[in-house]
Amino acid sequence: xxxxxxxxxxxxxxxxxxxxxxxxxxxxxxxxxxxxxxxxxxxxxxxxxxxxxxxxxxxxxxxxxxxxxxxxxxxxxxxxxxxxxxxxxxxxxxxxxxxxxxxxxxxxxxxxxxxxxxxxxxxxxxxxxxxxxxxxxxxxxx
Amino acid sequence: xxxxxxxxxxxxxxxxxxxxxxxxxxxxxxxxxxxxxxxxxxxxxxxxxxxxxxxxxxxxxxxxxxxxxxxxxxxxxxxxxxxxxxxxxxxxxxxxxxxxxxxxxxxxxxxxxxxxxxxxxxxxxxxxxxxxxxxxxxxxxxxxxxxxxxxxxxxxxxxxxxxxxxxxxxxxxxxxxxxxxxxxxxxxxxxxxxxxxxxxxxxxxxxxxxxxxxxxxxxxxxxxxxxxxxxxxxxxxxxxxxxxxxxxxxxxxxxxxxxxxxxxxxxxxxxxxxxxxxxxxxxxxxxxxxxxxxxxxxxxxxxxxxxxxxxxxxxxxxxxxxxxxxxxxxxxxxxxxxxxxxxxxxxxxxxxxxxxxxxxxxxxxxxxxxxxxxxxxxxxxxxxxxxxxxxxxxxxxxxxxxxxxxxxxxxxxxxxxxxxxxxxxxxxxxxxxxxxxxxxxxxxxxxxxxxxxxxxxxxxxxxxxxxxxxxxxxxxxxxxxxxxxxxxxxxxxxxxxxxxxxxxxxxxxxxxxxxxxxxxxxxxxx
Numbered sequence: 001x002x003x004x005x006x007x008x009x010x011x012x013x014x015x016x017x018x019x020x021x022x023x024x025x026x027x028x029x030x031x032x033x034x035x036x037x038x039x040x041x042x043x044x045x046x047x048x049x050x051x052x053x054x055x056x057x058x059x060x061x062x063x064x065x066x067x068x069x070x071x072x073x074x075x076x077x078x079x080x081x082x083x084x085x086x087x088x089x090x091x092x093x094x095x096x097x098x099x100x101x102x103x104x105x106x107x108x109x110x111x112x113x114x115x116x117x118x119x120x121x122x123x124x125x126x127x128x129x130x131x132x133x134x135x136x137x138x139x140x141x142x
Numbered sequence: 143x144x145x146x147x148x149x150x151x152x153x154x155x156x157x158x159x160x161x162x163x164x165x166x167x168x169x170x171x172x173x174x175x176x177x178x179x180x181x182x183x184x185x186x187x188x189x190x191x192x193x194x195x196x197x198x199x200x201x202x203x204x205x206x207x208x209x210x211x212x213x214x215x216x217x218x219x220x221x222x223x224x225x226x227x228x229x230x231x232x233x234x235x236x237x238x239x240x241x242x243x244x245x246x247x248x249x250x251x252x253x254x255x256x257x258x259x260x261x262x263x264x265x266x267x268x269x270x271x272x273x274x275x276x277x278x279x280x281x282x283x284x285x286x287x288x289x290x291x292x293x294x295x296x297x298x299x300x301x302x303x304x305x306x307x308x309x310x311x312x313x314x315x316x317x318x319x320x321x322x323x324x325x326x327x328x329x330x331x332x333x334x335x336x337x338x339x340x341x342x343x344x345x346x347x348x349x350x351x352x353x354x355x356x357x358x359x360x361x362x363x364x365x366x367x368x369x370x371x372x373x374x375x376x377x378x379x380x381x382x383x384x385x386x387x388x389x390x391x392x393x394x395x396x397x398x399x400x401x402x403x404x405x406x407x408x409x410x411x412x413x414x415x416x417x418x419x420x421x422x423x424x425x426x427x428x429x430x431x432x433x434x435x436x437x438x439x440x441x442x443x444x445x446x447x448x449x450x451x452x453x454x455x456x457x458x459x460x461x462x463x464x465x466x467x468x469x470x471x472x473x474x475x476x477x478x479x480x481x482x483x484x485x486x487x488x489x490x491x492x493x494x495x496x497x498x499x500x501x502x503x504x505x506x507x508x509x510x511x512x513x514x515x516x517x518x519x520x521x522x523x524x525x526x527x528x529x530x531x532x533x534x535x536x537x538x539x540x541x542x543x544x545x546x547x548x549x550x551x552x553x554x555x556x557x558x559x560x561x562x563x564x565x566x567x568x569x570x571x572x573x574x575x576x577x578x579x580x581x582x583x584x585x586x587x588x589x590x591x592x593x594x595x596x597x598x599x600x601x602x603x604x605x606x607x608x609x610x611x612x613x614x615x616x617x618x619x620x621x622x623x624x625x626x627x628x629x630x631x632x633x634x635x636x637x638x639x640x641x642x643x644x645x646x647x648x649x650x651x652x653x654x655x656x657x658x659x660x661x662x663x664x665x666x667x668x
Binding site for chain 1: 304
């Protein structure tokens with residue numbers, strides 16, 4: 001199987017940058033990292049499809065081996081759609097997190113922190129379960 | 143007829159999701175449609191299991207494209223059993239949430255996205271169980287994960303957003319790994335059809351096999367919360383609404399385990415990684431159980447026991463024998479039912495006592511005896527007390543492990559017994575503090591003050607603000623307890639179904655013959 005070296009290098013660079021960004025605490029960077037890795041993996045699937053070739057539309061004059069393999073491209077299309085939807089959701093999540101806490105980072109779990117500090121009874125926000133409001137709370141004063 | 147059921151089991155919840163979305167803010171029709179759809183799915187799952195167990199597995203070629211080219215949906219005994227248990231659990235949780243929604247004044251402020259999202263989650267679960275190729279499995283995972291992202295952040299409070307962020311990022315990572323492994327499987331084998339992958343994978347060099355194997359295991363291990371990859375679970379589950387946590391805890395990790403079973407039995411039946419998996423199973427059991435004993439929050443305790451009991455299932459799979467797989471399958475069924483019941487009971491506790499922190503609540507045995515019973519029975523079952531289903535599952539696992547007979551096997555049996563004691567300890571601690579302890583012994587007793595306010599001397603009954611537990615919530619929890627007890631009563635037939643399912647999974651030949659009957663010729667990788 002021959003592959004384009006450029007594609008491999010680009011894929012490696014995308015994934016490397018993506019992993020670096022994913023390791024950050026800032027949520028915006030995490031999203032960017034996720035997008036980079038997602039695209040890197042899509043490239044990986046493309047590379048796995050083998051060498052480039054003609055569009056897989058039946059043509060009598062062409063040898064079957066001259067066609068490009070269409071299946072990986074179909075897989076990539078599906079993956080792109082999924083990545084798109086998930087990143088839209090992530091952006092909404094970050095926005096919500098910013099509105100609520102003015103925070104754009106992955107915070108530690110409150111219970112874990114409490115355990116680490118040796119306090120068994122930890123503060124729990126007295127939120128009534130399942131309040132169904134999706135309204136934004138009072139704007140945090142800037 | 144049966145073939146149509148395989149498609150319908152996916153289509154019905156999907157269409158119902160669309161319908162509930164259209165119904166938008168009319169809560170009552172939404173509830174009816176959602177419940178009806180899940181009842182239909184449950185009925186179809188029962189029919190599928192009976193049909194498959196009697197007449198053999200069903201393969202549906204979508205769009206009539208023949209097997210290696212088109213998408214195949216495969217329902218064998220394992221899939222059918224999983225479909226049945228998950229639709230049962232999903233229905234019970236839906237009824238529970240309907241009850242809760244009714245009680246919380248859902249009619250005035252309906253969360254119009256809850257039921258559609260829940261039905262999409264159902265669709266994803268069904269797709270994952272009937273998928274006959276890796277990519278379809280990936281799509282099923284994504285459907286249920288995206289729905290679960292929405293459910294876990296439902297309402298968008300700060301705690302839920304924080305927990306949701308952890309959950310979403312970890313799940314995304316596992317999805318990306320899964321996608322990358324699919325890409326590599328395709329590169330190495332030129333197919334994503336499970337049967338064809340299984341057929342061709344033997345021709346690969348051993349190192350490539352191990353690479354693919356490990357990548358798939360890591361991707362599914364995150365979803366299943368196997369030890370080094372399990373830390374996200376206790377951090378993210380507890381803040382979600384009670385019914386959501388119950389559905390997630392029961393089902394989502396088990397879908398990861400299901401995928402691991404498929405990988406271990408169909409794609410890579412060779413035993414190279416089995417000792418490593420056994421060690422991971424050991425660590426998952428012990429670390430999870432140790433986490434559970436030191437928590438103060440009921441839902442977190444249950445989340446840690448969930449992690450620890452994933453270890454038992456991995457142990458069964460790691461044995462690589464028919465007996466081991468059969469025990470793992472029975473254990474999955476038992477655990478889905480019992481763990482969901484416990485989380486539903488925790489939801490009832492939260493409603494009765496206003497908190498799930500066991501240091502703050504007490505006296506529930508006196509104030510809510512029904513809830514106490516509904517918690518106690520599944521707790522005993524999870525702890526592995528005979529005669530409940532947890533005991534039968536563990537017994538089967540230990541027998542299968544002992545058959546292996548080496549030192550590691552006996553270490554695992556010892557650890558398994560120890561962990562079930564630890565589980566029992568953690569749950570008995572909950573019992574002692576939250577249920578048995580008189581309400582007056584609670585430090586900083588707020589409930590007593592509340593009760594004094596409620597029993598105000600003006601002679602009238604409790605004011606309207608006190609939240610009574612709706613009958614529907616109790617009923618659905620009680621229904622799950624009954625199902626859990628039924629797992630014990632009908633353990634014989636159930637275990638023999640699990641056994642037959644495991645025999646189908648003994649090596650990949652049965653699966654290959656099922657999907658690609660009579661073919662051994664490869665089409666040639668690109």
